[in-house]
Amino acid sequence: MRENDMLEKEEIFSKVLRAGRRTYFFDVRATKADDYYITITESKKFTEEDGSFHFKKHKIYLYKEDFSAFAEILGDMTSYVLNHKGEEVISERHQKDFKKEYATEKVTADEALPNISSFTDIDFDDI
DSSP: OOHHHHHHTOEEEEEEEEETTEEEEEEEEEOTTSOEEEEEEEEEEEEOTTSOEEEEEEEEEEEGGGHHHHHHHHHHHHHHHHHHHOSOOOOTTTOTTOOOOOOOOOOOHHHHSOOGGGSOOOOGGGO
């Protein structure tokens, strides 16, 4: 096992957020110098046709010097979304009765076919 893998296993403080097919892991870890940083891991479960499954993981490493700016931007982004779209979840994956409205435009036969008068008249006998 690599040294980096060994260090990853030593969690000082952890919390888990389960959200449907996704699970978020928030872990406080220590550097070699015994300073703390945070890892945020998103784990998403995928089920294969044969019933087997696998997980895809994405990880963010967040260091103390970035905490303040990260928290400020995260707050700004979450406030923006909630202020503009509210807290109601409206995605298809979260609401089984969600019906997406498609913009449909009727096209007449004249609009679908090109204007025949714009074609050049060709006499095939000249070829």
